[in-house]
Amino acid sequence: MAKDKKVEQITDMEVDFAQWFTDVCKKAELIDYSSIKGVFIYRPYGYAIWENIQAIMDKEFKKQGVQNVYMPLLIPESLLQKEKDHVEGFAPECAWVTTGGSEPLEERYAIRPTSETLFCEHFANVLQSHRDLPMKYNQWCSVLRWEKTSRPFLRHREFLWQEGHTIHATAEEAKEFTETMLGVYADFCEDVLAMPVTRGQKTDKEKFKGAEATYTIECMMHDRKALQAGTSHYFGDGFARQFEILFADRDNKLKNPHQTSWGVSTRLIGGIIMTHGDNNGLVLPPKIAPVQAVIIPIAAHKEGVLDAAAELKARLEKAGVRVKLDDSDNSMGWKCAEYEMKGVPLRVECGPRDLENGECVLVRRNDREKITVKLENLESAVAEQLQAVHDGLFARAKKNLEDHIYPAYSLEEARELQEKNGGFVKTMWCGELDCELAMKEQAGMSSRCIPFAQEKLSDVCPICGKPAKHMIYWGVAY
């Protein structure tokens, strides 16, 4: 199949997965480097994927009663410092503004690394009564974290995301909403991105700085490394106390509301690439593909072929398919390679012979299956095959996940399993930080999550031998 590749080859993933990933990001024209290290440009094709993610996810948020807002980019240092754990977690990674116009500022401002502090200050300003609750806000924006290493989509100093922030009258309602939003993310990953997830809770070490509990969805990439794809945090009333957010409850007493926050980022696009991509490039889940089907006329110079192709395009557009017709002079081979590189889920080929027979050929990107369809059934056939691509991608990723979760009963076994197979290693765990650190130091794995779906592998923590509290997943993460 190497002959089908574009002239500019990408590295094979089996040779160098990291280089394959970077090649795909560049050559599928998703991203470009800027002159600042770790800051990337989202090119039209990459940004269109994000727009599709936004459109679908935003509708799901609105079903949950969430309203969009826009908070300031800048956080005064004194505001960021109001919550102790939070500032310790984020201040070391902030970019700081010290000059406004030609004058030095009296207080320096952080570019938001996340906006809990800003939302808290606003909630304190506007919240009055229990009738105002819950307040469910979200914003789509960019945030900055001045990290030392960077990779396209996976670790940017500036990245695009959404951050939801809600306050509720009771702890129960806030906890429930934290879990609801994790469910929204999990369903989105599986139903829209065809990425199977493991749902669970983060350990205290791995939770969000300032949160009481962090829930996570963890995905497994094609190279069997873990990707944290979305998180949802329950804050209790900790921030509300620090920021003096108060409401008059039904009993006329002033109380602090209970709070959540939750977010996903353009990291999801990194996840899509590493879950579904192959040695010919990107493979996009149909629901978020900027182009879902590309029509390639064969022997386009022959009479009637181009007109017929244009008609197919019009029909598919009318049916709501994002479709492109490539009637350029480029060769058939070039075109096939180009749209494979770009991960377009379906190719529609139509030549003079097909048209004579009242047919065209659909080619699926994920498994290259060719399906000859009657032109009169085009719309339903395309819809069917787009679903087949989604299902094929999901099934393959699900198998990859399920095949690579290994139980271990000692730290040494865990280390060996990870070294040999990658994937997730599952063990029992006592819940102590020391054992978590030992796993990191001696087996190179961080805790991924304490899955909601618990199993009892044994009674004891295999690291310290003390009684076990949970079954936990370990892995090497992006």
Place this chain on the structure above:
Amino acid sequence: MAKDKKVEQITDMEVDFAQWFTDVCKKAELIDYSSIKGVFIYRPYGYAIWENIQAIMDKEFKKQGVQNVYMPLLIPESLLQKEKDHVEGFAPECAWVTTGGSEPLEERYAIRPTSETLFCEHFANVLQSHRDLPMKYNQWCSVLRWEKTSRPFLRHREFLWQEGHTIHATAEEAKEFTETMLGVYADFCEDVLAMPVTRGQKTDKEKFKGAEATYTIECMMHDRKALQAGTSHYFGDGFARQFEILFADRDNKLKNPHQTSWGVSTRLIGGIIMTHGDNNGLVLPPKIAPVQAVIIPIAAHKEGVLDAAAELKARLEKAGVRVKLDDSDNSMGWKCAEYEMKGVPLRVECGPRDLENGECVLVRRNDREKITVKLENLESAVAEQLQAVHDGLFARAKKNLEDHIYPAYSLEEARELQEKNGGFVKTMWCGELDCELAMKEQAGMSSRCIPFAQEKLSDVCPICGKPAKHMIYWGVAY
């Protein structure tokens, strides 16, 4: 009508227009102040207006072949300095990042005040051949300008906008596209926001720093001050030369492309408020109103009323109307005042007697006209009345504009006309900066634009007496 006002009254616009404006922004819950001077929070209702503007405008952009991208937030100082006029215009207003994480940066970074330099650097990286042209990019983002004074929506240190940036093979094509985009803005203002515009060109003094020509749409607010609502710039190949943007043309020679940029911002929301608002609050053009119709049941405790109201809501939702049902315990008077304050274009009242008669009552926000309609015609009646609100708003604003454009034949007359009437004063003009400065110093007016629709008022510039080149509009601007 004062009795219909909400408990928290707003200042009458005739008493203090500026205070009226701020009251509306706060009390209609469009905006909140942050702890940084000049930086505002876009609250759900204000942000929803922006989302509606974005959705409609983005579709228009896409019809013009524009693709969305996302460029970095930060601009290295050396990059900003590449174009001399541009840096002189913007550097004095930049906020500067000097520390990343715990380390001082080697070079300081400006938070983007506008992104020409970033787009140019990217174009230089990716442009190769005439086949890549035109490149038509846009981004929706926030920008920072560290100005000394601020007002909600009109002058923020951080504001939301879109900035389009395009490059073309020829000067003609770029010029034409500059005008096309001005036309997109003008049509949007008139057809969507019901704000009539004057289209024209900015003087050299008022044009964008670094541009060859700036085109503008100027609106007149209810207090007869001018608001620059959108601008479109033609750059020639000036930036392209400085940034070494090159392409291989059909003749195989390396050439610089010709460039445009164009933008509108959340200032448009300020324009909507000041064009259409009244002493009862906001009045929203129906096409961008977050709630287009609010249903208020009368005597809601009587059997059948709430069910009937819910059914009307479901029917209107199905018909694509953004509708809200207020079945709260608040009084009828409170509800009417609340939704007038919020500028909801139509109120739908239904009480037991209306329902018995198979009717309900529509009340238009702009002129309080009441229309009794048969329930079976609800959908078409609502669509009709929403259009009537739009038309009413446009006609009133158009009259305000047309009634307040005054010809003047001397500087003294111009000064007197502005002092007496506000509005636009139109004169002939020699084209010299000195006369423009004289009008500013002696009559307090800046040049608004050289309208595309020219008239010949006389042969000479009334300021210096030399031969006139253009007819020009002057005004006091926000």
